[in-house]
Amino acid sequence: MSLWDGRFRENLDGNAFVLNASIAFDKRLAQQDVKGSIAWAAALARAGVLTKDESKRIISGLEAVGLEFKKGLFALSASDEDIHTAVERRLGELIGSLSGKLHTGRSRNDQVATDFRLWMMESQPELIGAIKGLQATLVMLAEDNLSTLMPGYTHLQRAQPVTLAHWFLSHFWALQRDRERLADLHQRVAIMPLGCGALAGTGFPIDRQALAKELGFEAPAPNSMDAISDRDFAAEFLFCTAMIGVHLSKLAENIVLFTTAEFGFFELSDAYSTGSSLMPQKKNPDLFELARGKAGTLIGLLAGAVATLKGLPSTYDKDLQEDKVPVFQAFDTLTTIMPVLARALETMTINDERMLAAIDPGMMATDLADYLVRKGIPFREAHNLVGNAVRVAAEKDLSLKDLPLDAYRLLLTGESNSEKEWQAEDVFEADLYQIFDPIKSIETKNAIGGTSPQSVKKQIKRAKSILKGE
Amino acid sequence: MSLWDGRFRENLDGNAFVLNASIAFDKRLAQQDVKGSIAWAAALARAGVLTKDESKRIISGLEAVGLEFKKGLFALSASDEDIHTAVERRLGELIGSLSGKLHTGRSRNDQVATDFRLWMMESQPELIGAIKGLQATLVMLAEDNLSTLMPGYTHLQRAQPVTLAHWFLSHFWALQRDRERLADLHQRVAIMPLGCGALAGTGFPIDRQALAKELGFEAPAPNSMDAISDRDFAAEFLFCTAMIGVHLSKLAENIVLFTTAEFGFFELSDAYSTGSSLMPQKKNPDLFELARGKAGTLIGLLAGAVATLKGLPSTYDKDLQEDKVPVFQAFDTLTTIMPVLARALETMTINDERMLAAIDPGMMATDLADYLVRKGIPFREAHNLVGNAVRVAAEKDLSLKDLPLDAYRLLLTGESNSEKEWQAEDVFEADLYQIFDPIKSIETKNAIGGTSPQSVKKQIKRAKSILKGE
């Protein structure tokens, strides 16, 4: 039995049925379908389409169906094309032909869109919770490493010293944007299609405002033709998840780098590493590589969903049935992987010495330029002077720190100082060598958002209040 | 001259320079670069890094540079690697070596991200204006066609009658979601990277809160390492534009269909149609096809940008230079095409008769089922009875409207009524033929979001208040 065979002389071909059926994945919407149907039965009663008694019997039948699903007792039938058919079929078995009144004034078009939105509204907390869990780990690690120094990189070249806390927090804020996006999405998910019928609206005097409220929606959809085809929320969800994937891939790329023998900043715990079937010495950061790889997959889910939507005419087309699988896949991927990554981060060993040792004096070159700026030399000139110092030092196979004062002073006798604006002795003084202390460097980065411990403490405070406040 | 050659013994190879240079596209950020630099000079003065006089001279030099750009008098030099280099080079020509103090405590990393965000903040109104323009056209057309009937389709099969106004408005709401998304994006664009330096924060006591306010940002970025690599806003912008593209593609697909000889609902004006180089009779909806095609391109811009971000390590990598071209391309595409589509819609001829004629009695089958529901027959049973009626009518080559009352009544004598629950004469009465009037059908769709003229009037009112209110 399908919901629509009155007009047909012949049954749907078996292979076509299989292709057409969505029960394999939309059964995940069972609770939402039951919930939406209960609300619909109540709305029909309020509209005078059902008697109170009819509505009551339908609702208690639906509750029984819902319970069967919850308990894992619901038996799918071979003819259950989709979850809506399955629920209505079972309702009929439980309460008889009265079940046939439930679908009055409703279409699967508005029903499935409602179910899917309900699912997303109800599932968001789990996804957001997984993000928060990872954020909490990052904040905890930041607190533990407030004054742990590490080399900061740009272009993967050593750039300037930062604190490990600052680096952990940099990932916190990226994830925070993901949460903001999901929060913004909510207002577009929480629009109720129910009561839009197949496309034209329902033919019965349903109070959609009340119905929306009952189901936890913020408002009924304002246009029925738009409402039944609107899958923006699925695409936007997939954009949000692709961006989470990108953020995890950045974290992962770093962990993969920082656990190499060459960097050696972190060592993963055995419980979150894997080995090699061939090479006995190997210890691999598989979980982080998987996270990075899955970012690609998540990008594909987004691209695919948007491509599916492209070029469709108004209202419902069956193409839209492709909406659920990618959303479920993205959701499952992220809610599975984030807690594991969080635990892997928490259990890894941090090698403070390796990080400190990796901060070579050249990384304070900007501080040296800033030193010259404070002596009144324009930054562009200062940058050039220090650049020359770097070159000279390299030629002598010395570090900047070991370059003698004389060599520094010599830099100012060249053409760059042709106007003899500056006296080398006043500019390069013995105190310049103090700038090679990375802690000093860090402490100057004291503006909002900078890497100085004071500044980072404020960051942590703000991050914690975000975690608490929500 | 580049901004960084002090340390190098050899110049960048010519081909490498060309590949590396971004001036070809980032010159579009000239005004933003000047604006950001002016604010930076002021901030340096407030921080005591520049004297008031220095700051004043730098600012007035920058204003002169900005004016040159505005007037089209700025001459790019072959050595201008990017807009930042070009502006600083020109500033030096105008005010001498003092210009070398401007870059103090700033990096191109925070500078370019700031410029790009400023551009987006300043450009959003144009994009939103183009959307609003198209929305206004849709509302105007809806008002003009409040009671114009047209067949509504699902699966592109005739489904139920709707009003043309309702159809026009269905596109209004999709575009409204696009505007909401762009509005939500704003809060993530309006975060200021300036003062984050290369990655670690600035080494000077800059008041970033004040700087942000001055530049129109809502807040300074909370973490310097995140701030200089964060291109979420570009990706999110490209998601927004891809979705606008998808919405235009839906509108376009319909216009292409509705202007076919077979549908014949609309005829484009000559000013917004094109012909064929070979076939003299052709009149083609090229502009709408282009809109549909460009949706594909916009999807690609999104996919490409997100793929570029995937797997990058922390902070700035040159890969990020790929961020601007797709954003500019998406922006230009949409701000160009939407006004043209709006004019094309406004000037097209609407064929009321063709649309009305396309509403065949079968489209009121659901109304007939609803009629039976009102007689107490459960909807599922009613659906089945009408399905049978459709089949019987098709076998007799009759429309539902021409099927005699007897034939309807016969439907109730079959097995489906085995329990003799209903008397055929009570169920199918002569008044049933009234339901084949499409106006009647439409008027029953009176709940919020339905296609009844009353309901649509409310929709229009709300749409207009949205257009005004923003």
Place this chain on the structure above:
Amino acid sequence: MSLWDGRFRENLDGNAFVLNASIAFDKRLAQQDVKGSIAWAAALARAGVLTKDESKRIISGLEAVGLEFKKGLFALSASDEDIHTAVERRLGELIGSLSGKLHTGRSRNDQVATDFRLWMMESQPELIGAIKGLQATLVMLAEDNLSTLMPGYTHLQRAQPVTLAHWFLSHFWALQRDRERLADLHQRVAIMPLGCGALAGTGFPIDRQALAKELGFEAPAPNSMDAISDRDFAAEFLFCTAMIGVHLSKLAENIVLFTTAEFGFFELSDAYSTGSSLMPQKKNPDLFELARGKAGTLIGLLAGAVATLKGLPSTYDKDLQEDKVPVFQAFDTLTTIMPVLARALETMTINDERMLAAIDPGMMATDLADYLVRKGIPFREAHNLVGNAVRVAAEKDLSLKDLPLDAYRLLLTGESNSEKEWQAEDVFEADLYQIFDPIKSIETKNAIGGTSPQSVKKQIKRAKSILKGE
């Protein structure tokens, strides 16, 4: 037990194990894993690493494992991380510690790549068979409709008459390109990674040429570091399947259009249509809409896989584990949907009259221009004259066919003939009305690839020989 825990003090965390495990999808490679292992055992024997007897016992153990899989008797263990672990574990249960010699000189890196390639080589015939099946349907339908006339469209506007046979065949050739691409892909799939070890090559004197031959590969991979990370073949497969999806979406878009009430060219059989849960009269082309929608999904699988590959360093990274799911999904999608679409096409009703009636005289406008060309008028001028005729006829509400001879002749008295080059009476003669016969129009398209029945017959002949020859 994992294959690598010797070096670890702690077991892999349970959630991490689940995330890391690939058995859920790579169990599909069971037969290929067994086959590859058998060949490896033989190769080890030939290399003197195993004795003949050892090799024999291992091989017969592996054959037993393969049989268990074939019969569905293989019981997965909770510790089976992937199919390779599962097979080796079971082998150990069957033949004892000798099983531990099988993995000598081999890594899972070369093993999994070998298994996956074997799977693709063995599965290609099924996919190609599904394409051929659809092609055969199209050729059959072309043969049945060799002289059935239909309007040809460009920009979805009526353009020129064609035959239905020609239209069916247009899809044949697109699918033929898909087959060509899959055939070209074969040479890049049939490169054997086995014997490349983890990355550096195997440490034992394996004859890889012989091994490749035994396993049906065309050659051993020429570079071990490349071989173990090369997933080009998966990406290329996904490109091939995305293009098949695009071709099906074109066919589907047409079927959706041609089965509308407005076009009415085709009617799907009941066995390949679906109805509506709400609207009793509906008959929807769901299967074709699904095909169109799945094209979007297939595009996403491609984009995701390529994005996953982007930016990976040399040799094996765990990211590559994301390679199989999209390939299996694309394969299953297409091998399922193509046979159903073929049957749906075969069983649909073709409405010759509707198609013929849709060929209006304006569609012969190009033929009219060609008529003028044969009278010596340059085509550009002829095109212009007929364009004018179209406009004049539209103003008089006449078709081109009903426009009187005088009106045609008047066109030549205007400025376009200012030099009086042509005598209107010589140019527009009474025989011009013959060109409005669509059969005449079609018969002139007699060059290779044109729509004339003669030309199409040749096309069919060639198509059939392609179907047979392969």
Place this chain on the structure above:
Amino acid sequence: MSLWDGRFRENLDGNAFVLNASIAFDKRLAQQDVKGSIAWAAALARAGVLTKDESKRIISGLEAVGLEFKKGLFALSASDEDIHTAVERRLGELIGSLSGKLHTGRSRNDQVATDFRLWMMESQPELIGAIKGLQATLVMLAEDNLSTLMPGYTHLQRAQPVTLAHWFLSHFWALQRDRERLADLHQRVAIMPLGCGALAGTGFPIDRQALAKELGFEAPAPNSMDAISDRDFAAEFLFCTAMIGVHLSKLAENIVLFTTAEFGFFELSDAYSTGSSLMPQKKNPDLFELARGKAGTLIGLLAGAVATLKGLPSTYDKDLQEDKVPVFQAFDTLTTIMPVLARALETMTINDERMLAAIDPGMMATDLADYLVRKGIPFREAHNLVGNAVRVAAEKDLSLKDLPLDAYRLLLTGESNSEKEWQAEDVFEADLYQIFDPIKSIETKNAIGGTSPQSVKKQIKRAKSILKGE
């Protein structure tokens, strides 16, 4: 003047014209348009549609137009909608109204597809040349580093020693697959649409076989409806370029890693590095980062083009105009970047000592297991023993090389040898320490495709013959 305005009462709106026009990018097809038109004029003459004299005059006019383009003298007119219009307009200016005969039996639909394919056929050598150039660099570098040792990585963890030559060559083979794909594509590009008219075929007796030969095509397209809409070749080209991008991104990712301070294997020359505007010491591998970033962009071009094709109905739709920009962009990106990368590789400094020093004894763990295998211990057991050795050594803070013989022998007294199968003294002998010589390790990888110098020499020989032979 457009090519089609006879039928229109009103001109195309100015903004609509701009949107619709393709001249900005399709002017790149000027030479192909002229070439195709010359061949068409000749074909029309052979078909008796033009006299020999007419054909001659048209052809010499077209040659003049072609020369103007070549010399940069061609002046575009504001009304030139596309390159076809521009060429025909100019031809008219040069030879008068006879030019109007050129378009006989031809449509822009077949013309533009022909031009675009000609362009691709003619441009392929440049792209392939750029790939070959990079391949030649890789082979040269391999020859220079035949016995240079470097650590090989999997999961970015040190795995086994390889030679630098082997690593360079691993990129050679990936690029070779790209060339194979482009070569395979050729047969699908070299199919001629010309003579397919607008969709139905040409109405004149054109010998398309001869025409195809003249233009360098392999065959005329077999079906006109397919031919004018087939853009598979553009999509396939974009797939090929996306894969080249992926391969460059792998190379780039490695270069970025290997030029870090931490790895320190390579140092880029100053001519192929860039500095920082803020940090004087920085030397960045921008060019390689750009290559990696552009891989993302290339992926987007592919995804966008395929999404554009999705869901289009048969024959020509204006959406197809989106085909050229991405193809040109991908072509320009790759032909620009590959020569620069090649030069950057050639000029970088290779740090043999750093690479050798990075080969720690643990990387010979597999060799140690193989040593045990040769003593008769099953590999799985040997792997486990060595894994234990790794753990024991780590606990003692020793390398495997420094672990005393006794400690090794102790491993065999544990439970893993409970059956006392092996005598520790026979298994672990003093010669085991020889396996820690990386050269020994490499020399065992002597099968085809392995990293032993002998094997790599054969690889180089084959690579060179590929470079020569093509």
